[in-house]
Amino acid sequence: MNETTPPAATVTSHPLETALLIAGLVVAILLLRAILWRLLRFMRVGWRHGPAYLRRGVVLVRGDRVERWFEERFPRASRVLTARTDPTVFTGLPLTLMVLAAVYAAFLFAGLVEEVLESEEIRMADDVLMNYVALWRTEILVESFTWITALGDLETLAAVAFVASAFLWAHGPHRYIAPIWLTVVGSQVTTYFGKFLIARPRPDFVLEVTASSPSFPSGHTTGAMAVYGIIAYAVMRDVASPRARFDIAFGTAVLIAMISFSRIFLSVHFPSDVAAGLLVGLFWLLAGIALAEARRAHD
16 A cells, blocks of 8 residues: 655645644543543442442342242253353453454444445445545645554554564563454454455545555554554553553544544545444454453463
8 A cells, every 4th residue: 555645735734723623632632531531430439349239230130039940940051141240250241241242343344334235325424424524634634644544554553563572472471462463363354355345446535645455444444443452451451550541541542543534534445434444443352352361361
């Protein structure tokens, strides 16, 4: 893929408006960070006592008699259900919720594929959003997003994964190396086959930022979601400070969002391509986390 900054003649030049827009975006991000952190602090009591409340809720819903009858009538199923809903271990409720989330993401992706192949409404919605985004293109923003979008290139993601793996190999823990490469390989292979099986044409290139492969799903978005997500998780998992974990997660989410939006802003992907990339990336991120936790339990 060849991506370069376009000439000034293809975009507008409004330095003051661009500066105000960037300042507004920074303020909005900081405000969102503050709101989410306060909300997280407010919910910490719930997180702390959630397992106990959940067990009580399960008992209330099922009832002692019903629970005993189910255990006596279906002992094996009862053991499986109890193990799958145990909130105190990763292989219980957390893994169950992750599997459900991954399945849900897969179904959403399948529905989006169907819409792209059969519906004109999704194309109309894509065009409306892209026409609106085009109103905000300026020289500075195009140049900035050209740099940002490069962070989602396969070459960049592979380099980041290699550096992270080398650091983990030298300093540990080693358990995260395999999950990192699972997300790299899984996300890229899925994207490759998705692109050429669906074979959706790219949007009209209005800038000198171009791409040669089919459009659906966005490989940059998929890779950013999966790879940066699993690396952030690996760092967060062994950080004691809740505030530090939150900042890592929030910063990574902002990075992924910026890379994803850059694909639309630079007119190399439709918004639905980016949405599909986020879903595929989420699937492989969840798979990577599951593998990391399985290796952690084994260690």
